[in-house]
Amino acid sequence: MGMKQTAGEAAHAGRSWTTLRDAKARRLAALGAPAGNKVLEARAMVETLQKLLQPGDRVALEGNNQKQADFLSRALVQVDPQKIHDLHLLISTISRPEHLTLFERGIARKLDFSFAGPQSLRVAQLLEDGKLEIGSIYTYVELYARMFIDLTPHIALVCAEKADAQGNLYTGPNTEDTPTIVEATAFRHGIVIAQVNELVDELPRVDIPGSWVDFVVVADKPFAVEPLFTRDPRHITELQVLMGMMVIRGIYERHGVTSLNHGIGFDTAAIELLLPTYGESLGLKGKICRNWALNPHPTLIPAIESGWVESVHCFGSEVGMEDYIRARPDIFFVGADGSLRSNRVLCQLAGQYGVDLFIGSTLQMDADANSSTVTLGRLAGFGGAPNMGHDPKGRRHSSAPWLNMITADAPVVRGRKLVVQLAETFKKGGTPTIVESLDAIEVGKKSGMPIAPVMIYGDDVSHVVTEEGIAYLYKTDSGEERRAAVAAIAGATPIGLRADAARSAALRARGVIAYPEDLGVSPMAAKRSLLAARSIEDLAAWSGGLYRPPARFRSW
Amino acid sequence: MSAVAAVREHRQFLGRTSFIEMGARERARAILDAGSFRELLGPFDRLKSPWLPLQGIVAQSDDGVVLARGTLDGRPALVAAIESIYQGGSMGEVSGAKIAGALELALRDCEQGKPVLPVLLLETGGVRLQEANLGLAVIAEIHAAIVALRRHVPVIGVISGMVGCFGGMSLAAALCSRLIVTRQARLGMNGPEVIEQEAGIAELDASDRALVWSLIGGEQRYAVGLVDELLEDDAVAIAASVRTAFAQGLPRQERSAQVDLYLERLAAIDPQRPLDGPGLRALWHGAARS
Numbered sequence: 001m002g003m004k005q006t007a008g009e010a011a012h013a014g015r016s017w018t019t020l021r022d023a024k025a026r027r028l029a030a031l032g033a034p035a036g037n038k039v040l041e042a043r044a045m046v047e048t049l050q051k052l053l054q055p056g057d058r059v060a061l062e063g064n065n066q067k068q069a070d071f072l073s074r075a076l077v078q079v080d081p082q083k084i085h086d087l088h089l090l091i092s093t094i095s096r097p098e099h100l101t102l103f104e105r106g107i108a109r110k111l112d113f114s115f116a117g118p119q120s121l122r123v124a125q126l127l128e129d130g131k132l133e134i135g136s137i138y139t140y141v142e143l144y145a146r147m148f149i150d151l152t153p154h155i156a157l158v159c160a161e162k163a164d165a166q167g168n169l170y171t172g173p174n175t176e177d178t179p180t181i182v183e184a185t186a187f188r189h190g191i192v193i194a195q196v197n198e199l200v201d202e203l204p205r206v207d208i209p210g211s212w213v214d215f216v217v218v219a220d221k222p223f224a225v226e227p228l229f230t231r232d233p234r235h236i237t238e239l240q241v242l243m244g245m246m247v248i249r250g251i252y253e254r255h256g257v258t259s260l261n262h263g264i265g266f267d268t269a270a271i272e273l274l275l276p277t278y279g280e281s282l283g284l285k286g287k288i289c290r291n292w293a294l295n296p297h298p299t300l301i302p303a304i305e306s307g308w309v310e311s312v313h314c315f316g317s318e319v320g321m322e323d324y325i326r327a328r329p330d331i332f333f334v335g336a337d338g339s340l341r342s343n344r345v346l347c348q349l350a351g352q353y354g355v356d357l358f359i360g361s362t363l364q365m366d367a368d369a370n371s372s373t374v375t376l377g378r379l380a381g382f383g384g385a386p387n388m389g390h391d392p393k394g395r396r397h398s399s400a401p402w403l404n405m406i407t408a409d410a411p412v413v414r415g416r417k418l419v420v421q422l423a424e425t426f427k428k429g430g431t432p433t434i435v436e437s438l439d440a441i442e443v444g445k446k447s448g449m450p451i452a453p454v455m456i457y458g459d460d461v462s463h464v465v466t467e468e469g470i471a472y473l474y475k476t477d478s479g480e481e482r483r484a485a486v487a488a489i490a491g492a493t494p495i496g497l498r499a500d501a502a503r504s505a506a507l508r509a510r511g512v513i514a515y516p517e518d519l520g521v522s523p524m525a526a527k528r529s530l531l532a533a534r535s536i537e538d539l540a541a542w543s544g545g546l547y548r549p550p551a552r553f554r555s556w
Numbered sequence: 557m558s559a560v561a562a563v564r565e566h567r568q569f570l571g572r573t574s575f576i577e578m579g580a581r582e583r584a585r586a587i588l589d590a591g592s593f594r595e596l597l598g599p600f601d602r603l604k605s606p607w608l609p610l611q612g613i614v615a616q617s618d619d620g621v622v623l624a625r626g627t628l629d630g631r632p633a634l635v636a637a638i639e640s641i642y643q644g645g646s647m648g649e650v651s652g653a654k655i656a657g658a659l660e661l662a663l664r665d666c667e668q669g670k671p672v673l674p675v676l677l678l679e680t681g682g683v684r685l686q687e688a689n690l691g692l693a694v695i696a697e698i699h700a701a702i703v704a705l706r707r708h709v710p711v712i713g714v715i716s717g718m719v720g721c722f723g724g725m726s727l728a729a730a731l732c733s734r735l736i737v738t739r740q741a742r743l744g745m746n747g748p749e750v751i752e753q754e755a756g757i758a759e760l761d762a763s764d765r766a767l768v769w770s771l772i773g774g775e776q777r778y779a780v781g782l783v784d785e786l787l788e789d790d791a792v793a794i795a796a797s798v799r800t801a802f803a804q805g806l807p808r809q810e811r812s813a814q815v816d817l818y819l820e821r822l823a824a825i826d827p828q829r830p831l832d833g834p835g836l837r838a839l840w841h842g843a844a845r846s
Contacts, residue, residue: 556769
């Protein structure tokens, strides 16, 4: 024993085990801040970043789906590229122009990201100009997963609503990704800087403990946050009402779906607004749609108010919903202070393993039901949809809908998550949604991606819903039969025109496809008057005035 | 509010019929006494715009205006409803002539001692640019007909949204004896997009909905006394309010005839100092509603 120890010590005598800790100490010393003072001067932020950062650093910038550490990103973009360059940016959502100006100025060089909605054109352009190098494009949880494996940040620039002098943070309802980014950084000797809206003596609650946070700085203005999950019911079409009715009857009722996640869009907003009216008339209250992994969609308010919803766990919050959530603590996850606590990674986990169904709309689908929201000339990334929209093969617990998907009669079988894709056969302007070849293939080639950026893989899809009908793809027994089922509900698209009438009739007889009349849904009844709310005003009224729609959604 | 009261309110809310949701034909039907709706020059008369097809636009068989005769509390009535989803409710030669002609016929009936109650459902961006001068000419005829008709019966205008009422047709609205609006309605000469395009985004950001409605929205127009009734988007309430407006009879003085009052109000405005919605309310307070 004693011998071994000695040998071990000898073998490692020359090596330091504290290089990371020492490096962090050197950076902090270079900053020259008095020990114990965590509060930085906002005016000196550019200079501070210049002292703390080193060329080539991995920087996690928050860059979330909703809230943005915009004070810090505006400061970062002003550092001297002679001193600070070739940064490796880890950012879940590229949504602000300065995120990309970092690359134009040469401050950053490499990029790992999940989603670039508003900036997707510029990402493609910078890539083409050779100013930006992409590590990988991820789903949210994958990017965060790698922060705990081989992409640990040297510096994290995050945001919160309030901090105290000890660096404890109150994130407010939009907790989102902050705890995850901070954990990955703080526990591996990275430096965590949080911009806050205000410094207070006492926080409403502590979302992130001060010992994880190196510095806080009071921003010049409150952090930016976008109402991304608000859909004005005024724009829901009667086709979407029809599809919503089919989903409620042909999927939710048929399989008894009680736990679920809705993608964002007008199709799913229609379903949410049909629950208190159409769903009620079918006597389904309490039998479907009870437990949700969902952002606080304003369009869920009528269903909550009518007693349909037991619980909602949220990825993030939604602007205008704060007071409503606070007044419904039975439904939402709230802190002792009463405000929402969201958490994107945990909600993603819940959405993968805890719920039985994902449903979302797609912009393009091929004959095999692979789908994509990628359009030519843009590099938009993935966001969270692929995580929700797949069948997690690691799941072992069962539930009625999960077992309901089993079609094989064998001693060893497994259930399956319901993954539902909604697609109107044609988009505005008469372009078909169901196509021979996804634009994603071309985009993938052009951007040098190793594989095409498919959002939802066809073999994960259990149901496809168009205005023509539902294809129960989980019932198909071959790739060829899958394609026949998709074609049977693809309307007048090129894929639909290939459908063989006799084949479709046979699939219909076996229940592999169903038309509205097979589900007891009358297209004539699909009127907007079935929606529990037909405008933002209606939603505000449903909430008893607790929902305060942002100005851009108010028509009064 | 107690839970029970809240539930009751929701029930009421669900039971309400939205007027905004309706098309022009449904709106006219909702205003008139049940079962009394009879359409004049309907789609099967195929009175279309001769000008739109020349510009590659498919013409609709009623040119976007629904004329309906019927009754209001049993009294003969005329409703002219503009279909906002067809060419933005714009007034072309045919659609404008339909309204002007119907009002002129109502005038003839009134002159012969058979009063007809006229209602205008105004959802229009104004003149149809593709038919420029012809559209403007018929709008002038509509103005003249309203002024002639309101000597006999009140002319009632309804603006419910979501298009609003703009351009030459906003003058038609201003000539009405009484105007009924919802919160969603807008009433103004130039639409916000036109102002932004002509005067720049610094003058008016047309995408700033809160700002737009604070200037020309139904609530603001009601607060400064330019309209007479502010209602929820409820078809039953709007139909009832139209009946009440007729029951009140001819106004003592038409709003558009109150020249001195409005000259005085305009004189109170200093064009050097930009005026916002609340500012105008404060300035005109007294004569206007709070």
